[in-house]
Amino acid sequence: MHKFLIRSFVSSLVLLFTLTVAAVAKDVKAAFVYIGPTGDHGWTYQHDVGRKAVEAAGFKTTYVEGVPESADAERVLRQLANSGHDVIFTTSFGYMNPTNKVAKEFPNVKFEHATGYKREHPNVSTYAARFYEGRTILGTIAGTMTKSNVIGYVASFPIPEVIRGINSFTLAAQKVNPNIKTKIVWAFTWYDPGKEAEAAKALIDQGADVIAQHTDSTAIVQMAEKAGVYAFGQASDMDKFAPKAVLTSVENNWGPYYVDRVKAVANGTWNQKDTWHGIGDGMVVISDLDSQMPADLRSKVKKLQADLASGKVHSFTGPIYDQKGNLMVAEGKTADDGMLAGMMTYVKGVEGDIPK
Amino acid sequence: MIKIVKRDQPSKAIFFFTPVLAIFLTLVAGGLIFFILGFKPFEALKFFFIIPIADKYGFSELLLKATPLCLIAIGLSFCFKSNNWNIGAEGQLTFGAIVSGGVALLFYEQEGFYILPIVILAGAIGGMLYASIPAILKTYFNTNEILVSLMLVYVSKLILDYLVVGPWSNPEGFNFPETRQFSDSAKLPLLFEGLRIHAGIFLALAAVVISWFVFYKTYLGFQMKVSGFSLKTAKYAGYKGKKMIILVFLISGACAGLAGVGEITGPIGQLHREISPDYGFTAIIVAFLGRLHPVGIIFASLVVAITYLGAETAQIFMQIPKYTGQVFQGMILFFLLASDYLLFFKIKFIGSKK
Numbered sequence: 001m002h003k004f005l006i007r008s009f010v011s012s013l014v015l016l017f018t019l020t021v022a023a024v025a026k027d028v029k030a031a032f033v034y035i036g037p038t039g040d041h042g043w044t045y046q047h048d049v050g051r052k053a054v055e056a057a058g059f060k061t062t063y064v065e066g067v068p069e070s071a072d073a074e075r076v077l078r079q080l081a082n083s084g085h086d087v088i089f090t091t092s093f094g095y096m097n098p099t100n101k102v103a104k105e106f107p108n109v110k111f112e113h114a115t116g117y118k119r120e121h122p123n124v125s126t127y128a129a130r131f132y133e134g135r136t137i138l139g140t141i142a143g144t145m146t147k148s149n150v151i152g153y154v155a156s157f158p159i160p161e162v163i164r165g166i167n168s169f170t171l172a173a174q175k176v177n178p179n180i181k182t183k184i185v186w187a188f189t190w191y192d193p194g195k196e197a198e199a200a201k202a203l204i205d206q207g208a209d210v211i212a213q214h215t216d217s218t219a220i221v222q223m224a225e226k227a228g229v230y231a232f233g234q235a236s237d238m239d240k241f242a243p244k245a246v247l248t249s250v251e252n253n254w255g256p257y258y259v260d261r262v263k264a265v266a267n268g269t270w271n272q273k274d275t276w277h278g279i280g281d282g283m284v285v286i287s288d289l290d291s292q293m294p295a296d297l298r299s300k301v302k303k304l305q306a307d308l309a310s311g312k313v314h315s316f317t318g319p320i321y322d323q324k325g326n327l328m329v330a331e332g333k334t335a336d337d338g339m340l341a342g343m344m345t346y347v348k349g350v351e352g353d354i355p356k
Numbered sequence: 357m358i359k360i361v362k363r364d365q366p367s368k369a370i371f372f373f374t375p376v377l378a379i380f381l382t383l384v385a386g387g388l389i390f391f392i393l394g395f396k397p398f399e400a401l402k403f404f405f406i407i408p409i410a411d412k413y414g415f416s417e418l419l420l421k422a423t424p425l426c427l428i429a430i431g432l433s434f435c436f437k438s439n440n441w442n443i444g445a446e447g448q449l450t451f452g453a454i455v456s457g458g459v460a461l462l463f464y465e466q467e468g469f470y471i472l473p474i475v476i477l478a479g480a481i482g483g484m485l486y487a488s489i490p491a492i493l494k495t496y497f498n499t500n501e502i503l504v505s506l507m508l509v510y511v512s513k514l515i516l517d518y519l520v521v522g523p524w525s526n527p528e529g530f531n532f533p534e535t536r537q538f539s540d541s542a543k544l545p546l547l548f549e550g551l552r553i554h555a556g557i558f559l560a561l562a563a564v565v566i567s568w569f570v571f572y573k574t575y576l577g578f579q580m581k582v583s584g585f586s587l588k589t590a591k592y593a594g595y596k597g598k599k600m601i602i603l604v605f606l607i608s609g610a611c612a613g614l615a616g617v618g619e620i621t622g623p624i625g626q627l628h629r630e631i632s633p634d635y636g637f638t639a640i641i642v643a644f645l646g647r648l649h650p651v652g653i654i655f656a657s658l659v660v661a662i663t664y665l666g667a668e669t670a671q672i673f674m675q676i677p678k679y680t681g682q683v684f685q686g687m688i689l690f691f692l693l694a695s696d697y698l699l700f701f702k703i704k705f706i707g708s709k710k
Contacts, residue, residue, distance in 0.1 A: 031672075037679065064671050066678050068633040071623035074552070075417055076668050083672060093532060094630060117530055158521055159531050188517055344531055356522045 028266040030054055030258070031085040032063040033076060035092035036191055042216030042235040043190065043252070047091045047114075049236075050254030057259045059266070069094025074102060081106040087265045089258065090114065100124055110270050112261060115161070117341075122272050127257060130278030131161075132168035132340070133308045134250030135212070136315040137286055137301055138232045139172030141247055142180075142210040144297050145230055149179045152203025152211040154220055156190050158354045160343045162214050167347045168315040169212055174349050182350045183208060193219035204229055221246050237287040248301075249287040256282055276337065280309040316340065321348045359704045366699045374698060375645050375652065378691035379659060385687055386680075395676060403673050404666035404684075416551040418661050420623065424449075424615035424632070426657035427560040428639035430567045431611025433648040434604040437571070438580035439587060442605060444490060444505025445612040446636025448483040450512035452613020453620045454519065455482025457627040460542035460620075461524060461535055471541040476559075476617050483613020484606045486512065491605030495598040501605075509636070513629075520628055534628035544622045556618030563611055568650040580604065612636060633664075641689045660685060 032051045036044040044065065051061050062085060067076050073095050080088050081102055087110040090099045096116035103111045103121045111124045119126055142151050151173060155162050170182045183206055185199040197219040200211050204227045211231045213220045218241040224231035225242035233239065233249025257277065264270040277283035286305055289298045307313035316335035320328045322345045329335050335343075346354060386404070387397035409415045428445045435442040456479030463471045490504040520533045529536075544554040571577040579600055583590040590597060619631050642660050646652030667681025 062672055062675075064668060064678055067668075069628065069630040070633045071420070071552075071619055072633060072664070072668075074623060075665070076672075079668065079672060094534075094628060097537075097626070157517075157533055159533065188514070342530055355518075 027060070028087065028262055029060045029062065029085045030262045030265075031080040031088045032061065033067050033073070033080070033088065033090045033092075033095060034063060034065040035069070035094070036066060036216075038063070038065050040191060040216060041218055041238070041241070044091070046235050046252040047089075047254055050258045051089075053255030054258045054262050057262070059262050067095075074098040077102040078105070081109045086110065087112065087262055087270070110261075110265055119272060119274065125261075125271075125273045125275070127273075127275040127277075128161075129252060129254075129283040130276055131250060131252070131284055132164045132315050133278040134284045134286060135165045135169040136172040136308060136313075137304060138212055138248070138250065139169035139174075140176055140301060140304060141232075141293065141297065142169070142212060142230075143173030143175070143177035145247065145293065146173075146177065146180060146210045148207045148209045149177065149181065150207040150209065151180055151182050152200065152206070152208030153182050153184050154196060154199045154203065154211065154213040154215055155184050155186050156215050157188060158186065158344075158356075160341060163346065163354065164340055164343045165214050166350060167320075167343065170347055170349050171316070171320065180349065184350065184352055186355055187215055189215060191216045193217040196220050197223045200224060200231075201227075218242070233287065239287065239290075244292075247290045247293060251285040251287055253283055253285045278308070279305060280311065322346065323348055323350065357706055359706055360701050361704050363700055363702055367702075370698050372647060372652070374695040375647060375656070375692060377695050378645070378688055381691040381695070382684060382687040385691075386684055389680070389683070390676070393676070395674060400670060400674060400676060403670045403676075404680075405662055407673070408662060408665035408669045413551060414665070416548065416553040417665060418658060419557060420553050421661035421664055422657040423557050423560045424618055424635045425639050425642045425660055426653055427556075427563055427615040427618070428612045428636055429642035429646060429653045429657060430560070430563040430650060431608035432639055432643040433567065433646075433650075433653065434570075434580065434607045436584075436643060437648050438583045438600060438604050440491075440494075440601055440604055441502045442487065442490065442505050442608050443502050443640065444487070444507075444509050444636070445608065445639055446632065446634060447505065447509035447512040448486045448609040448612035449616040449619075449632055449636045450509070450516055451486035451616075452479040452481075452483035452609070453616030453627065453631050454512070454516055455479060455485075456613070456617045457535065457538075457620050458519075458524070460538040461627075463539060463542050464536055465539050467539065467541045469541070471539075472544070472621070475542050475621060476614065479613045479617030480610040481613070483609040483611070483616065485609070487605040487609025487612070488602065491602045495601050516627070516631075517629055524627065535626050537626045538621060542621060543625060544618065552623050554618070554622040556614075556622050559614050559618065563614075564650045564654060571650070576600070576603070612639075615639075638685060641685055645688060645692055660688070663688075 034044040034047060038044055038048040051063055055061050064076050067073055077098055089112045091114045093115045096113055096118050099111050099113045100118050100120040103124045107123055113126050115128045116126050153166055173180045183203055185202055187195050187199045189195050196215050196217050200220040200223040203211055209229045211220060211224050213234050216235055218238050221231040221233060221238050221242035224245035230247050231245045233246050235252050237249045237251055239246045289301060314334040316329060318329035318333045319331040322328050387401055390397045390400040409418045432445055456475050459478040460475045490501040493499040493504050494501045520535055524535045526534055526536045544556050547553050579595045620627055624631060642656045646656035663681045663684040667678045670676040671678040
């Protein structure tokens with residue numbers, strides 16, 4: 001509850017501030033392109049929460065949902081750029097090439113592409129969140145709460161983003177419980193409740209009593225609730241879907257970034273950037289910690305959260321070994337962003353191979 | 357009093373009239389839905405069906421969208437006319453795209469006039485290979501082609517996933533699931549500067565002409581028609597049923613494969629996980645709306661294509677949920693099937709009897 005109060009207080013402050021600013025700023029219109037429906041309670045839902053923050057800050061917004069990453073994306077982008085939008089947020093990796101292509105044709109429109117790496121024109125920025133920091137928290141909780149020492153992990157696609165998450169999670173879990181094993185099931189989907197539930201079931205059948213996920217639906221936490229094991233919410237606070245199973249969630253909090261960038265467009269201070277924000281900048285938020293967790297674990301998590309935010313603790317601090325025992329990060333060192341961005345090897349303690 | 361009477365013969369006039377009726381009823385029902393959702397129905401319909409194609413760019417996008425739908429639906433009409441229920445065009449499209457994309461990647465950073473024809477041919481062959489699986493299983497093992505072709509769709513998508521995640525992923529692409537961009541020689545030429553409409557439209561038009569010729573001017577077309585009406589008659593007439601089944605599947609697969617080629621060597625320019633927003637399934641609606649007639653399919657593909665564009669425009673300008681486009685596609689098929697009732701029955705108004 002207290003967190004809600006703080007959040008509302010902060011957002012009303014932000015609102016107050018922006019109302020004063022918006023009064024002098026010119027009319028800026030922002031557009032958002034979504035991969036899924038706004039009601040997915042995962043990835044797209046959270047982007048739409050961010051869009052609403054932009055509306056609350058006094059700007060006009062438009063969104064188009066369910067835009068496939070096929071040839072259609074380019075048409076939607078061009079239409080948005082053509083119809084008076086000043087800044088367009090494209091919120092899925094697959095929009096990378098269409099975003100850069102359309103950006104070339106509309107140099108006066110700003111483009112913000114989530115999770116990509118191409119910034120071919122000065123009017124294209126990219127942004128992503130350090131979700132792996134959130135997974136360090138989840139790993140700590142999972143390693144403490146497991147009794148079977150088997151932790152299940154439903155993964156989507158073998159890309160660095162997902163491998164990084166698995167590694168960060170496993171490293172944190174090992175730190176509190178050296179005996180744990182992380183079992184992975186690759187669902188090869190970002191959003192497919194049926195497949196995700198099946199994957200979770202397979203992991204539970206193999207003895208996993210805590211399930212983590214890197215897919216977007218609520219099917220996994222609901223399956224965990226039914227089976228009486230623990231789970232973590234993904235992208236949004238999924239507690240209400242499985243109140244007993246969900247220990248906490250890692251929320252994607254895009255609002256502050258979106259408001260910031262739209263304001264920059266309004267003030268004429270927008271510049272090309274590559275943003276990668278974590279817990280410290282508030283892009284990654286940890287939901288309320290469930291009361292089933294022992295009090296000392298909760299305070300430990302709170303401290304870890306503060307340390308990750310301040311930079312005192314880094315998710316990838318050496319010594320880190322890969323599955324074969326080769327040193328990946330030396331003692332006392334931390335992995336740099338280049339290594340994190342291209343991470344394609346499991347750390348020790350993860351079972352199985354990365355699908356190739 | 358109203359009485360419903362069975363017709364002696366299905367009415368030919370009604371046969372071509374019902375698609376128009378279905379579209380009309382869809383518009384009425386669509387307007388009603390908009391009204392219930394709290395939007396002005398006429399304004400919404402305008403944003404859905406007129407605004408998106410009101411300028412040259414919009415019209416070119418309509419043709420771009422209709423091209424794969426038309427091509428696949430033409431191919432499917434060969435199957436459907438002869439009682440072969442190929443539901444897996446989406447898989448044949450995907451596999452055609454995989455084969456043609458693989459060839460295009462072989463020619464990475466190479467130039468040459470010969471590259472594009474090889475890439476196109478590879479796509480057609482890929483689609484044919486994939487369509488031959490349900491065809492052969494049906495002819496020699498009596499399997500149900502609906503199930504086999506449908507299930508193979510998911511298999512093809514998994515193969516594509518595997519390739520773009522693993523062996524074919526862009527070496528400079530940070531392991532994201534996509535291949536390199538094809539070289540210009542492996543891409544279909546654009547027809548106009550600044551528009552995305554590409555030479556693939558000629559493939560669709562050629563398919564229309566060829567299919568018309570085969571359906572109405574050849575013995576094969578006649579055989580297909582007879583088999584469509586009655587398999588027993590076809591057998592009695594001594595037609596080589598197995599050969600024909602395989603042939604129509606191959607034609608259908610080639611068309612779907614070419615549609616895949618058009619997408620990846622046209623507007624997309626690479627392989628990734630989502631090369632088609634289910635064109636292979638939507639084309640089934642197109643084929644039936646066009647009454648399996650080549651000219652009908654042209655019109656039907658334009659009508660269905662506009663539901664995609666309209667849904668985007670309506671969301672951008674009126675905040676109508678984009679998924680309404682799918683509702684429209686569903687309604688068209690629903691009303692078409694419902695009005696087919698009129699084919700076999702007529703409504704008679706007779707004076708009240710006492």
